[in-house]
Amino acid sequence: MLIRRAEERDLAAVGRLGARLLRAHHEFDPLRFMAPRENTEEGYAWFLGTQLRQDGVVVFVAEQAGQVVGYVYAGIEPQSWKELREEAGFIHDVYVDETARRLGVATKLLEAAADWLAERGMPRIVLWTAAPNDAARRLFERLGFRHTVTEMTRETRPAVRRPGRASAAGPGDD
DSSP states (O other): OEEEEOOGGGHHHHHHHHHHHHHHHHHHOTTTSOOOOTTHHHHHHHHHHHHHTSTTEEEEEEEETTEEEEEEEEEEEOOBTTTTBOSEEEEEEEEEOGGGTTTTHHHHHHHHHHHHHHHTTOSOEEEOOOTTOHHHHHHHHHTTOOOOOOOOOOOSSOOOOOTTOOOSSOTTOO
């Protein structure tokens, strides 16, 4: 397993992985997360390609037998009065192909990002994870991340109920 900085030649593979991440999040909550599009893979590859040249940003890939099987996208976020936090490292994405899971790939990617952020003086690392993503939450907790904020989302107008979809509210919750 080789963990290295992503290069232009990796963008198609990282775009495919990023598109899977987007699709998984959309399945968790289609009202909160972006919907996949016809060209999601290319769009994600394009976006991460713009990030490769940014100061304060890093994309690492995990390569196994010459194939990219995972990536992490991290960066330095400035102090934010809006979020009530000091400057911090931020893990934006981490994704590992299903065929390479449970082999320590995500841990190695996250530790590479953590080392990169520490070398740049970041005192802490922040990340978000989708509420239903239990496997990711367990991984992050095992690596020392703690719960600090709960994001809650509400549409400005009640969503139209789709046939066969239960309401989030239970009986008597109104």
